[in-house]
Amino acid sequence: MSEFREKVRAWLAENVPGDEDLESAKRFQAALYDAGLSGITWPTEFGGQGLTAAEQQIFDSEVANYDLPTSVFRIGMGMCGPTIVDLGTPEQKARYLPPLLRGDEIWCQLFSEPGAGSDVASLQTRAVRDGDEWVINGQKVWTTVAHVADFGALLARTDADVPKHQGLTMFLIDMRDPAVTVRPLKDMTGRAPFNEVYFEDLRLPADAVLGRVGQGWLAAVTMLGHERVSIGGFVRKRNDPLAHANLAETARRFGRDVDPVVRAELAKLYAAERALVLFNTRLRQEAEAGTPPGARGSVAKLAGAQLMQQAVAVAGTIGGPRVTAWDPDDAAGDELALAINQAPSSSIAGGTDQIQRTIIGDRILGLPREPVLDRDVPFRELRVGTQRPA
């Protein structure tokens, strides 16, 4: 086992690139693949390494020392790929999985729409059968990495005459098709890591369906399960300016480490961060012993988001005015501001804090569900988002 750690450590020291453009990210991912470090726990028949969670854990703890350029692959590796493993045909697996693990092809997840975020089953993008083909029309929004994506997992409505969860189908689509328009959408940090995506008569072959026609909700739930594990798995990056160790360092640089309030807040942050890291370790140990985390991934997701908000508060206490204004040449100032501005996304993306709490209450604690108004009503007759379905 320590052999594997040595291998990872040596390889990373040698290969992690300094710059972050797309081409170097792709080269880096391919090199990871060639070194046998991509898809560590994936089956070998799909290009994975067939190793155990223990190796994955070692890899995660080693990469925490670096800022890897691999975030564009996260949705493919963490969500779309595992869902294709679960539900794909042999042809789909053979076609999509190896290039995904090599980083040759980037994936995005096309679920959310302006009228359907938390309530994703109320989406309105339509897929209509035309002979052997499907014709897609509609709009998605907040689609992370769509501007660089080659493929996407699209959730669309194939039947508006049945209740909303029953009329959905998942498709694997080519984002480079001219019928797909991607418009960058600026987020609150001023960058545009996500997008609006429009479909105008996008034609798909019958074998673009992932899983079965009308079973799109099952596919979505499968993917959302992978999403929570992938987000909640949570390895605090050493270079995250809001991680305890880095905030403590910032406090020292600013000469604020002697202030008793700063010391107390940093101590609380340390304890909360440890609690979450140890919780994730415990989940992994339980999984290895045969108890999968299930909905408990929601605890990690929720606690991670709360930790982020706590860290923002501590950053403010440490920095004071230095968080409000800094020399334009000061990269550290920019980094901290970016982290503060990114923090709210952790409470929204991948299911809001409220939705996570509801999942914990319903699925873990077994509390009675809220009365449902729309389960048995044909989608056509529902109110969705801020309007009626088209």
Place this chain on the structure above:
Amino acid sequence: MQLVLDSEQQQLRSTVRKLLADHNHLRSVVDGDETYDRVLWKHLAGLGLTGLVVPEEHGGAGAGHVERCVVLEELGRALAPVPFFASAVLAADALMALGDTEVLPALASGEKIGALVVSQTWGPSAVTATERDGGWVLDGQASFVISGDVADVFVVYTSDGWFVAEEAQRKTLTTLDPTRGQAKLEFAAAPARRLDAADPAAVLEKVRDLASVALAAEQAGGIAKVLETTVEYAKVRVQFGRAIGSYQAVKHACADLYSTSERVESLLRHAAWVADNAPEELPLAAAAIQVFTAPACFEAARSGLQLHGGIGYTWEHDAHLYYKRAKSSELLFGGQDEQLARLAGCLAEGS
């Protein structure tokens, strides 16, 4: 690092839980004149739990801190009114660290109850030691001594080092937490035995680290129990035609209780494992655990009480007992200010 209990440890948990279900006379202590449950104490002693971490050659079971924490979690869940924390944790840990063999067997067997006498911020107590006729005597007052009202043996930390004494005038204090007694002690030329230690202060540090972990175990048990009873209640209590647990305000508060409970348990499994396997990491783990756990436990107890509505505010309901225990535990040994300063100190040292 092992954060999951093995089957023997799970077995220990069920045994203790069953024992407490059958023999915990919580209400007779809360509503009576005694500050502890003698019968339950005998049962615990009978199972060898009072000397769980004491080495076998001194009459104990020679188990580890993971096991002791399992027992403490159950005692905390049940709010068992026994002097376990004072005797089997504080006093026993001090005596073990000091290499005493005289009193330890009696504490291990549960035949005698021990208490630790230190200052409120884990410094030397205000008790003074004087050498007289080839022996030592203790003088002075000490307050807030946990289970000092029922203890037979006092392990006293003074600026002259460690002593064991058995004679003190005691005044039972009225306590916020009716499940754990405290006393004011007065030593007047009380004969004492000196316990030599190369570094008396280091002994105290170790006792304090282990006490932080042990207290967190009690607190973890308390949170788990509050979660369980609150969720059960939210499923059956109906208002406005629906079970209250179906309202998001209630459901989400329960989810937060769960999230707290899971994270506290994670810190606890780690700290207990560290105590047994990586003592050099104990000061940091022990400092961190109280910073997270003590306020979380009080918030859990407060929230659990709130979610029970008016019933939760009644004397008959146990919610107030968890609330009082949690607040009292949060304030032990200098409270959060002291815990935060300690953790900040550890972090500054480590950097």
